[in-house]
Structure formats: C-alpha cells, structure tokens
Amino acid sequence: MYIEKINRPADVKNLDENALTALAAEIRTLLIQKLSVHGGHFGPNLGFVEATIALHYVFDSPTDKIVFDVSHQTYAHKMLTGRKDAWLSESHYDDVTGFTNPAESEHDLFTIGHTSTAISLATGLAKARDLTGGTENVIAVIGDGSLSGGEALEALNVAGELGGNCIIVVNDNDMSIAENHGGMYKTLRELRESDGSSPNNLFKAMGLAYRFVKDGNDIASLVAAFRAVKDSTTPVVVHIVTQKGKGYKIAEENREAWHFTAPFDIATGKPKSVRGGENYGDLTADFLLQKMQADRRVAVLTAGTPTVLGFTKERRDKAGAQFIDVGIAEETATAMASGLAKRGAKPVFGVFSTFFQRCYDQMQQDVCINGTAATFVVCGASVWGMSDVTHIGYYDIQMLAHIPGLVYLAPTCCEEYFAMLDWAIEQNQFPVAIRQPSNGVIHADRPLRHDYSALNTFQTERDGSDVAVLALGDFFQLGENVVASLKKHLQIDATLVNPVYASGIDTAALTEIAKNHRVVVTIEDGILAGGWGQTVASFYGADTRVKVLNYGLQKTFLDGYNADDVLKANRLTAAQITADIKAAL
Numbered sequence: 198m199y200i201e202k203i204n205r206p207a208d209v210k211n212l213d214e215n216a217l218t219a220l221a222a223e224i225r226t227l228l229i230q231k232l233s234v235h236g237g238h239f240g241p242n243l244g245f246v247e248a249t250i251a252l253h254y255v256f257d258s259p260t261d262k263i264v265f266d267v268s269h270q271t272y273a274h275k276m277l278t279g280r281k282d283a284w285l286s287e288s289h290y291d292d293v294t295g296f297t298n299p300a301e302s303e304h305d306l307f308t309i310g311h312t313s314t315a316i317s318l319a320t321g322l323a324k325a326r327d328l329t330g331g332t333e334n335v336i337a338v339i340g341d342g343s344l345s346g347g348e349a350l351e352a353l354n355v356a357g358e359l360g361g362n363c364i365i366v367v368n369d370n371d372m373s374i375a376e377n378h379g380g381m382y383k384t385l386r387e388l389r390e391s392d393g394s395s396p397n398n399l400f401k402a403m404g405l406a407y408r409f410v411k412d413g414n415d416i417a418s419l420v421a422a423f424r425a426v427k428d429s430t431t432p433v434v435v436h437i438v439t440q441k442g443k444g445y446k447i448a449e450e451n452r453e454a455w456h457f458t459a460p461f462d463i464a465t466g467k468p469k470s471v472r473g474g475e476n477y478g479d480l481t482a483d484f485l486l487q488k489m490q491a492d493r494r495v496a497v498l499t500a501g502t503p504t505v506l507g508f509t510k511e512r513r514d515k516a517g518a519q520f521i522d523v524g525i526a527e528e529t530a531t532a533m534a535s536g537l538a539k540r541g542a543k544p545v546f547g548v549f550s551t552f553f554q555r556c557y558d559q560m561q562q563d564v565c566i567n568g569t570a571a572t573f574v575v576c577g578a579s580v581w582g583m584s585d586v587t588h589i590g591y592y593d594i595q596m597l598a599h600i601p602g603l604v605y606l607a608p609t610c611c612e613e614y615f616a617m618l619d620w621a622i623e624q625n626q627f628p629v630a631i632r633q634p635s636n637g638v639i640h641a642d643r644p645l646r647h648d649y650s651a652l653n654t655f656q657t658e659r660d661g662s663d664v665a666v667l668a669l670g671d672f673f674q675l676g677e678n679v680v681a682s683l684k685k686h687l688q689i690d691a692t693l694v695n696p697v698y699a700s701g702i703d704t705a706a707l708t709e710i711a712k713n714h715r716v717v718v719t720i721e722d723g724i725l726a727g728g729w730g731q732t733v734a735s736f737y738g739a740d741t742r743v744k745v746l747n748y749g750l751q752k753t754f755l756d757g758y759n760a761d762d763v764l765k766a767n768r769l770t771a772a773q774i775t776a777d778i779k780a781a782l
Contacts, residue, residue, distance in 0.1 A: 310587020
C-alpha cells in the first residue's frame with residue numbers, strides 16, 4: 198500500500214500520477230472501512246480525497262497554510278500528515294478527532310467545527326504574512342454549502358480587495374447537508390454547466406480571479422489548476438466540481454442521508470444498530486406538520502439542518518412553501534422569523550444550540566427589542582448533546598436567559614415540551630425559546646400547565662420541608678432521584694420544584710421556600726457561572742436562614758467527552774448531591 202509509506206506531505210510529492218490515483222483508492226477504502234465501524238462525516242470526506250492529495254502534491258504544508266472550512270472533509274488530510282494509523286488500525290481509531298486540531302499536528306492551523314469561517318481566517322493569515330514580509334501560499338478550502346453563510350460572503354468581499362496571495366478552493370458538490378438553497382446556487386449551476394465561462398460569476402463580481410475545474414475528482418486536472426495558482430500575487434478562486442460520497446454508490450445516490458453516518462454494513466449500507474423508540478425529531482416534525490396543515494400562517498425555518506426538527510425530504514415536500522431553508526445562515530433565519538411574526542405569521546426556527554450561538558445579536562436586536570412573537574426550538578442544549586469541543590451546546594442559558602423580553606422555557610418531559618411548543622406558536626405576546634429535551638423522550642402523567650403567560654412562576658411538584666430541590670429542564674429527573682435519596686438515606690421529605698422558566702425566577706415562591714427550608718438546591722443542565730442557579734443564589738443573598746447549593750457544569754471546553762464522566766466530575770449524581778446536602782445540614 199502507498200498510504201503506509203506516507204508519513205508527511207512531502208512523501209506524496211514522490212509519487213507519479215498512477216501512484217497518486219492508487220493512493221486515492223486506498224484512502225477511500227480506508228475511509229469507508231473506518232466509518233463503517235466508527236461513524237463520522239461520510240460524504241464530504243469521500244468527495245474530497247483527490248483534491249486533498251493534489252493540494253499536498255502542489256503546496257508545501259505547513260509552510261503553505263491550508264485552512265479547511267467546517268473541517269468535516271479533512272480525514273484524507275489527516276492521513277497524509279502523519280496520522281494514517283488512525284485509519285489503518287482499529288485500535289487507533291480514536292487517536293484523532295473529527296475536525297482539524299492543532300494539538301494533533303502542525304498541519305492543522307485551527308480547531309474548526311462551525312461553517313463559513315475559513316476564508317475569514319485565511320484573509321487574516323494572508324494579511325499577517327504580507328505585513329511581516331512572508332512569501333507562503335494561503336489556501337482556504339470551503340464547500341459550496343458553506344458559502345451561504347454570511348461570514349463567507351463577507352470574507353469573499355474582503356479577499357477581493359486584499360491584494361497578494363490568497364487562494365480560495367470552492368468545493369462544489371451541489372449540496373449542503375441537504376440540498377442547497379439560495380440565489381447564489383443558480384450562479385454556481387450556471388458556472389458548472391458552462392465549464393466556468395458564464396458571465397454570471399459571483400467570484401469575479403467580488404473582484405477575485407477565477408479558475409474552473411470540471412472534474413474535481415481527477416487528480417491531474419487538480420494538480421494543473423493548483424500549480425497555475427501557486428504563488429499567485431492576487432486573490433483567486435479555484436472552483437472544483439466534486440461528487441459527494443464518491444466511491445460508495447449508496448452514498449452517491451443518497452447524498453443527504455450520507456452526509457454523516459453511524460456505523461453501518463458496507464455491503465448493504467444498513468446501520469449496524471437501529472435506534473428504537475421515540476425521538477424528538479420525528480415527534481416534533483409530525484406535531485408541526487399538523488399545525489401547518491391546520492393553519493397556513495405556521496412556518497418552520499431551518500438554517501441548512503432540516504432534520505434537526507425531523508423534516509426529512511418527504512416531510513419537507515408535505516410542508517411545501519411553509520418550510521423555509523435559508524441555507525447555513527442562522528442569523529438570517531432568526532431575523533426572518535422576526536419579520537414573519539411581525540406580519541402575522543407563526544414562525545418556528547429549530548436549530549442546534551451550538552449554532553444558535555451565532556444568532557445572539559439578532560435575538561437581542563431584531564427579535565427581543567422589537568418584541569416579535571417568534572418561536573425558537575433550541576436542540577442539543579445539554580451535557581447529552583454533541584460532545585465535540587466545537588459543537589458543545591450547553592452555554593445557551595447564559596446567552597439567552599438574560600436578554601430582556603425573551604421567555605426561555607425548559608421542559609421536563611415530552612408532554613410539557615409539546616404543551617410549551619403549542620402555547621408558544623399560538624400566543625402573540627412574547628418571543629419564546631424552548632430547550633428541547635436531550636435526555637430521551639420521557640413521558641409523565643403529572644398535571645401540567647398549558648398557558649405559560651404568567652411568566653416566571655414555578656411549579657411545585659412535591660411539598661416538603663428542610664430541603665428544596667429546584668431541578669431545571671433535563672435535570673428534573675435527577676431532582677426526583679435526589680428527593681428520593683434524601684427520603685431513603687436522611688428521612689427528609691424534600692420539596693421538589695419544576696422551575697419551568699430558564700429565563701427568570703419566581704421571587705414569591707423563593708420567599709415562601711425560605712420560611713421552612715434550610716437548604717435550597719438548584720440543578721441545571723448548563724454552565725454554573727452566570728447560570729440560572731446563581732440567579733437563585735443571588736436572590737437569597739445575605740439571608741443566612743437559607744444555604745444555597747448550585748449544581749451544574751464547570752466553564753471549560755470539553756472535547757469528545759463521556760457524559761456520565763462529566764456528571765460525576767461535577768457532582769451531578771443523586772448520591773453526591775445527597776452527601777453534600779447532609780454536610781450542609
């Protein structure tokens with residue numbers, strides 16, 4: 198095998214064209230094999246194999262700087278930069294992360310997991326090079342789907358007048374995670390169909406030089422194009438057309454489903470384990486489709502991730518014009534939701550918490566200052582959400598709860614989640630965000646409210662004394678376990694409270710609790726510092742009658758973590774909390 202002899206990019210340069218083609222086949226085989234066992238980003242990596250080889254054949258990393266947007270197409274890059282063992286041996290599969298990581302290699306410049314950032318980063322590298330008298334090439338690799346993000350377009354605009362060497366490789370596979378949306382994709386299609394000669398050229402309009410590669414999976418064509426732009430003295434776009442999922446027919450024919458995959462059987466493409474039971478994606482999509490069918494004013498928005506709320510292609514077709522995909526443009530989706538609500542529609546924007554971080558300004562300025570009654574479903578805002586350092590989602594409470602006018606709801610079970618969602622859509626008083634549960638679909642038959650307009654009113658689920666446990670959202674079940682543990686081990690009949698609102702506290706209830714409770718415990722599935730629990734603690738302030746114990750997560754960047762380990766490390770188990778309460782008493 199050729200790959201076994203590749204220890205650094207310079208080794209690629211010693212291969213002839215036939216060997217490079219053989220190397221591509223080996224890499225693709227190893228990608229499919231590992232992904233079938235381990236899971237990961239599938240289509241983007243298979244489609245970018247030849248381009249990765251050509252980049253390292255022509256350029257001289259790490260002297261030449263290559264920045265990969267999103268970096269979910271970097272597995273081949275990692276193989277060619279000294280990390281091949283993570284694909285050659287199953288025992289080393291977990292030696293590398295799924296994204297570029299400077300801690301792994303000098304060939305990875307940044308840790309990147311959010312989209313549309315590569316061109317901005319590259320312009321910074323290029324400008325610093327020019328200021329300090331450097332001569333290296335700076336290359337940004339960005340997929341066509343990522344171009345729909347506002348930052349990418351801003352950066353193209355900057356690059357167009359930057360001057361000097363800045364090479365932007367646009368990997369055009371006519372796909373985002375799902376199908377592309379937006380007017381620029383008509384432009385890209387015209388460029389593909391005209392072999393790059395269409396006068397309707399976004400890149401030239403931005404002031405950039407332009408080259409087109411019709412077959413972005415042909416190494417010889419790629420090498421020729423990259424050689425032509427190497428050491429360019431002006432910013433240039435190299436537009437390459439690739440096949441997402443190339444080399445695995447099932448993925449080529451089902452590009453959306455194979456953007457990312459869990460472990461699967463190579464022969465059939467079927468998953469090795471089938472997740473059974475209910476999930477909030479399907480449940481939410483079915484609920485929203487019913488609302489849409491009953492009321493033409495209900496509109497569902499996504500920013501390039503339609504299945505976050507369960508909207509598969511079939512469901513998108515059923516929803517028709519009431520389903521809006523703005524591309525990877527969370528900021529636009531947020532402001533658009535405000536506009537929809539202002540005109541009398543009933544918008545619901547569903548987004549992963551990690552990506553919702555990009556929308557803070559729009560939530561404050563366009564939504565909350567204007568008081569538009571849009572609904573936002575925040576997914577994966579939990580220790581049980583995505584665990585890559587770039588995709589952690591449990592910083593949401595600090596981000597959203599302190600924006601004036603926003604109602605942030607934290608459901609504790611399936612029935613409460615849908616009661617909140619129904620209320621949010623039908624009311625027209627408040628902007629509302631809802632923290633979709635991440636600890637599984639848990640059903641409860643206890644009485645639930647269906648009107649949440651009396652803001653910041655707690656719901657007491659069990660009256661007791663001495664100890665009050667206030668368990669927010671996903672951690673309500675942990676609160677139940679703590680109350681049961683206190684009864685069993687300390688013979689304490691504790692009070693259990695469902696706070697309902699992540700965006701406020703019930704001062705009347707807290708005042709009442711202080712009359713016959715010595716310890717108040719807050720538990721939240723989020724960061725302690727500046728979180729909901731500390732708001733409760735600050736309310737009690739100098740009241741020496743009440744001791745407040747806050748439980749949550751430490752403010753740190755975790756990567757590839759195990760949720761159970763994190764919970765134990767933060768004393769978020771019933772046994773640990775019970776021991777702390779005993780000591781406090």
